[in-house]
Amino acid sequence: KAGVTQTPRYLIKTRGQQVTLSCSPISGHRSVSWYQQTPGQGLQFLFEYFSETQRNKGNFPGRFSGRQFSNSRSEMNVSTLELGDSALYLCASSKGQMNTEAFFGQGTRLTVV
Amino acid sequence: GESVGLHLPTLSVQEGDNSIINCAYSNSASDYFIWYKQESGKGPQFIIDIRSNMDKRQGQRVTVLLNKTVKHLSLQIAATQPGDSAVYFCAENPNQGGKLIFGQGTELSVKP
Numbered sequence: 341k342a343g344v345t346q347t348p349r350y351l352i353k354t355r356g357q358q359v360t361l362s363c364s365p366i367s368g369h370r371s372v373s374w375y376q377q378t379p380g381q382g383l384q385f386l387f388e389y390f391s392e393t394q395r396n397k398g399n400f401p402g403r404f405s406g407r408q409f410s411n412s413r414s415e416m417n418v419s420t421l422e423l424g425d426s427a428l429y430l431c432a433s434s435k436g437q438m439n440t441e442a443f444f445g446q447g448t449r450l451t452v453v
Numbered sequence: 454g455e456s457v458g459l460h461l462p463t464l465s466v467q468e469g470d471n472s473i474i475n476c477a478y479s480n481s482a483s484d485y486f487i488w489y490k491q492e493s494g495k496g497p498q499f500i501i502d503i504r505s506n507m508d509k510r511q512g513q514r515v516t517v518l519l520n521k522t523v524k525h526l527s528l529q530i531a532a533t534q535p536g537d538s539a540v541y542f543c544a545e546n547p548n549q550g551g552k553l554i555f556g557q558g559t560e561l562s563v564k565p
Contacts, residue, residue: 344496346496371550371551373551373552373553375553375555382555382556382557382558383497383542383544383555383558384555385552385553385554388550388551388552390550390551395550395551396549396550396551396552398552430496430497432497432551432553434551436550436551438485438546438548438550439484439485439504439546441487441499441502442487442499442551442553443499444489444496444497444498444499445496446495446496447495447496
């Protein structure tokens with residue numbers, strides 16, 4: 341069974357640009373959550389999508405957005421990139437019911453210069 | 454401005470010893486908890502979970518203990534091996550779908 345796949349693994353972008361990251365969940369999983377990991381703030385929840393709808397949202401500015409497709413694949417977008425957006429972006433997939441295991445991908449390392 | 458990195462608690466143990474990693478969680482409404490292991494350059498790896506109707510759960514070489522009274526979790530690793538060296542995170546589900554709130558992490562170092 342394939343795990344959670346995130347693409348690309350590494351990205352370098354310039355301030356002001358926008359970026360789109362992709363996450364393919366484990367087959368059969370309907371929930372995809374996104375997290376930002378930085379040395380300063382640790383792992384912080386961005387948002388969760390379930391059945392193509394945003395089910396939960398963290399405390400990030402509107403520049404951070406996402407969506408989920410009918411096959412459960414998800415994308416997140418960051419517009420008007422800032423230096424502080426440099427981070428490891430992780431997605432986690434789960435079946436979506438309450439209290440079920442969430443499995444992470446390897447992450448996308450975004451560097452903003 | 455300059456960001457200040459989190460000062461991760463560190464635990465250094467001898468190979469073969471048992472390790473205990475502690476975590477305090479924040480939300481009394483949280484009813485599901487997961488321990489993750491993260492190695493350098495990789496995503497967090499699921500280790501073990503526990504629901505709030507339990508106070509102990511055992512896996513292969515790992516045991517999780519939950520004390521809801523004081524909102525405390527611990528992860529015990531038996532016969533720690535060099536391959537166990539990593540950062541360990543506890544995560545709580547505050548009864549909000551798939552949202553997880555992570556602790557700051559503990560860096561485990563195993564000396565051969």
